[in-house]
Amino acid sequence: MRRLPPLTAIEAFVQVARLGSLKAAAEELSLSSPALSRRVQALERFVGRPLFERRHQALRLNDDGERLLAQIAPAIDRLSDAVETMMSGTEVMRLRLNVLPLFAAQRLIPKMPALRARHPQLHLDVDTGGHSLARLGDGIDVAIILAPMVEPAFYARRLDRNKVHVIGARSLVDGPNPLVEPRQLSRHTVLVHRDMPDTFVEWRQAAGLDELVPMAVDHFDSGSLMLEAAAQGIGVAFMLESHYADARDDRLVKLFDLDVDSAYSYWFVCRPRALNQRPVRIFHDWLIEALGAV
CATH class of the missing domain: 3.40.190.10 (Periplasmic binding protein-like II)
Structure with a gap:
């Protein structure tokens, strides 16, 4: 039977590769950083080549490391599942x-x-x-x-098809200077999700308002935070119809009676x-x- 490196060295390699941080991987495995580093080095000695590019505190897989990870990570995951099944009895x-x-x-x-x-x-x-x-x-x-x-x-x-909704705080339509016309967005901040960067542009073009320039465009990487920011009156969110419907937040309203198909699904x-x-x-x-x- 061919020799294999220690399982602890393989486990260390996979964790560091996935997390991209020696410190984070050490915490995950309940080891000190030097102990984890020794395990990774033991695997590198076994295969006879470096597997990471070392930059200050960060570790980045090199080409050999990428190839090795692609082949052994699924096997490690299956091994973990097999042990879990044996321990649980089901x-x-x-x-x-x-x-x-x-x-x-x-x-x-x-x-x-x-x-x-x-x-x-x-x-x-x-x-x-x-x-x-x-x-x-x-x-x-x-x-x-x-x-x-x-x-x-x-x-x-x-999984779905959606329309773009303009979502804002109820106070924007119930206040003394209600937001009722799309052109009034020039006085407001627009909120856009980083995964849907073209949403505002799609809506603006469909509304025939290519010249509309809002006060500012703020980008979020969290839809939940966008909805909360809109509810607090921080800005007007351009999101999907499903986001608005599923939020079920009485603080929010759909602004403008304009249906625009979204390219995003x-x-x-x-x-x-x-x-x-x-x-x-x-x-x-x-x-x-x-x-x-x-």
């Missing part, structure tokens, strides 16, 4: 899901009890970090993203081969049914 299927926090809070978590009742053996590890498509197959099995389209290298299923995305994995297929089929996806 079959455990684990899905590693990347999802935007607002979608998770509004549309996924409320439906999760039904998924648990139907498939009690399926468990989700939820990740809300960025760069989801780049991490598919490496620590992430499935991503739910917000985008106009998905490149054909991935399997993608559109939520998508279920995975690598094509991942559909052969039972947890992925179960979650995919349940999600499509639960959302009534288009």
Whole structure:
């Protein structure tokens, strides 16, 4: 039988590679940073080449490290699941899901009890970090993203179609100088999500107001914070119809009676081969049914 490096060295390598930080990986594994560094170095000595580019306190995978991670990370995840199944005495299927926090809070978590009742053996590890498509197959099995389209290298299923809503605080229409005309936005701050940078431009063009310039455009990477900022009167949010409807926040109102189709949709995305994995297929089929996806 061929020799293998210590499992502890492989585990250390995978954690550092995924987290991009020796300190964060050490905390995850309950080790000191020097102890973790020695384990990573032991693996590098075993394979006979460096696996990281070392820059001050940060570690970044080099090309050899990327290739090794792509081959061994899925095996480590399956090994972890197998041990968990043995310890629990029941079959455990684990899905590693990347999802935007607002979608998770509004549309996924409320439906999760039904998924648990139907498939009690399926468990989700939820990740809300960025760069989801780049991490598919490496620590992430499935991503739910917000985008106009998905490149054909991935399997993608559109989960909805939406319209752009202009959302603001109720005080904007109930106050002494109500906001009733789109041109009045020139006196207001516009709030735009970084994952939907063209939303305001789409709406402005559809409204025939190409010359409209708001007081400012502020960008957010959190839909929940955008809704709260709008409710507090900090700005006027350009978001999707589903975001407004699912918020169910009496402090918010839809501004202007203007329907504009959005180019952005939520998508279920995975690598094509991942559909052969039972947890992925179960979650995919349940999600499509639960959302009534288009």
